[in-house]
Amino acid sequence: MRPRPLTDGVQLLATLDWDRRLFDALIPLPDGTSYNAYLVQGRDKTALVDTSDAERGHELREALAGVPRVDVVVAHHAEQDHSGQLPWVLERYPQAVVLATARGKSMLVDHLRVPDARIRAVADGETLDLGGKTLEFLHTPWVHWPETMCTWLREDRILFSCDFFGSHLATSDVFVADGPKVLDAAKRYYAEIMMPFRTVIQRNLEKLKRLDLLMIAPSHGPVYDKPALILDAYRDWVSDRMRNLVTLPYVSMHGSTARLVHRLVEELADRGVAAEPFDMTSVDLGRLAVSLVDAATLVVGTPTVLVGPHPAVVYAAALANALKPKLRYAAVIGSYGWSGKAVEQIAGLIPDLKVEVLGTVLCKGLPQEADYQAIARLAETIAERHKALGLA
Numbered sequence: 001m002r003p004r005p006l007t008d009g010v011q012l013l014a015t016l017d018w019d020r021r022l023f024d025a026l027i028p029l030p031d032g033t034s035y036n037a038y039l040v041q042g043r044d045k046t047a048l049v050d051t052s053d054a055e056r057g058h059e060l061r062e063a064l065a066g067v068p069r070v071d072v073v074v075a076h077h078a079e080q081d082h083s084g085q086l087p088w089v090l091e092r093y094p095q096a097v098v099l100a101t102a103r104g105k106s107m108l109v110d111h112l113r114v115p116d117a118r119i120r121a122v123a124d125g126e127t128l129d130l131g132g133k134t135l136e137f138l139h140t141p142w143v144h145w146p147e148t149m150c151t152w153l154r155e156d157r158i159l160f161s162c163d164f165f166g167s168h169l170a171t172s173d174v175f176v177a178d179g180p181k182v183l184d185a186a187k188r189y190y191a192e193i194m195m196p197f198r199t200v201i202q203r204n205l206e207k208l209k210r211l212d213l214l215m216i217a218p219s220h221g222p223v224y225d226k227p228a229l230i231l232d233a234y235r236d237w238v239s240d241r242m243r244n245l246v247t248l249p250y251v252s253m254h255g256s257t258a259r260l261v262h263r264l265v266e267e268l269a270d271r272g273v274a275a276e277p278f279d280m281t282s283v284d285l286g287r288l289a290v291s292l293v294d295a296a297t298l299v300v301g302t303p304t305v306l307v308g309p310h311p312a313v314v315y316a317a318a319l320a321n322a323l324k325p326k327l328r329y330a331a332v333i334g335s336y337g338w339s340g341k342a343v344e345q346i347a348g349l350i351p352d353l354k355v356e357v358l359g360t361v362l363c364k365g366l367p368q369e370a371d372y373q374a375i376a377r378l379a380e381t382i383a384e385r386h387k388a389l390g391l392a
């Protein structure tokens with residue numbers, strides 16, 4: 001996209017990747033994504049804030065064609081979707097200095113082979129006057145790598161936040177035009193990328209509290225010209241607040257586990273508890289991750305393959321364990337033909353979740369009345385626990 005102004009002397013240089021469908025060879029991108037760089041031009045110096053993914057580097061190169069001078073390049077984050085074009089930028093602007101956190105400096109050397117001498121580490125709170133435009137560097141570690149930082153442009157009250165507050169959303173809107181759509185994409189982004197760092201993000205949000213924000217300009221998705229939209233959403237997502245919701249990833253090979261899953265959904269609904277089942281053979285992992293942001297309980301449904309859980313369910317359990325959602329309870333349901341070992345193995349796959357395991361329901365072959373009664377009892381236990389949390 002051509003450079004678009006945010007305000008006098010500040011431009012968005014967005015590379016819109018409409019057709020990208022997978023990030024990190026893991027994360028589905030139903031709405032594509034963007035890699036946003038920003039150009040900040042003071043009276044004396046010009047700063048480029050982040051670059052773009054090298055795969056789509058020609059767009060940034062075209063956007064910078066009419067920019068004769070860049071003095072500093074702010075590298076908020078060493079991940080290649082923002083730093084990929086850094087080597088080219090440093091070649092084009094031989095006088096430019098890269099500014100990063102100390103950790104970011106070493107990571108840029110490791111990942112991009114940027115010469116050490118071209119990078120200067122900036123301290124937390126350090127400022128740089130470009131001439132009427134003052135950049136203040138704010139270290140915000142673990143959003144979502146250890147080296148991440150943001151930049152506050154004081155005079156224009158713009159926070160350049162890189163991945164923090166971002167959304168994988170390709171749009172020609174410079175500013176948020178469709179709030180619900182952007183929040184949907186931002187929640188998916190939070191769930192997939194930020195959720196494991198929930199408590200650190202709480203601290204980073206506190207740190208930003210003193211800023212009188214006019215805009216938040218992330219490096220993915222549109223710019224927030226009403227920052228409260230995304231700030232309020234983040235405060236909610238990182239809080240301890242949960243929904244009266246059960247997330248239910250499962251696989252069924254011959255229908256027995258599916259019968260248990262659907263019965264559990266019914267029994268929970270009878271008790272006023274929502275449930276979101278995800279068939280792991282056709283799941284959009286982003287939707288599963290979003291469900292985990294607020295859910296109070298995880299129930300895993302698995303058939304038995306040989307002597308263990310289905311591999312797609314192992315994947316779901318490993319993912320939930322890695323994302324560290326604020327779940328309080330878990331249970332396992334499933335079926336088997338001749339070996340009932342799947343349940344213990346699932347429990348062993350979620351060691352990082354601080355959950356109380358409420359029980360298991362495992363049936364041999366097709367479920368019988370006794371199995372359905374066990375499902376009803378599990379639903380009752382979940383409903384009681386949720387009620388005790390004040391979620392009913």
Ligand code: FEO
Binds near residue numbers: 081
């Ligand atoms: Fe958008 Fe962590 O890179």
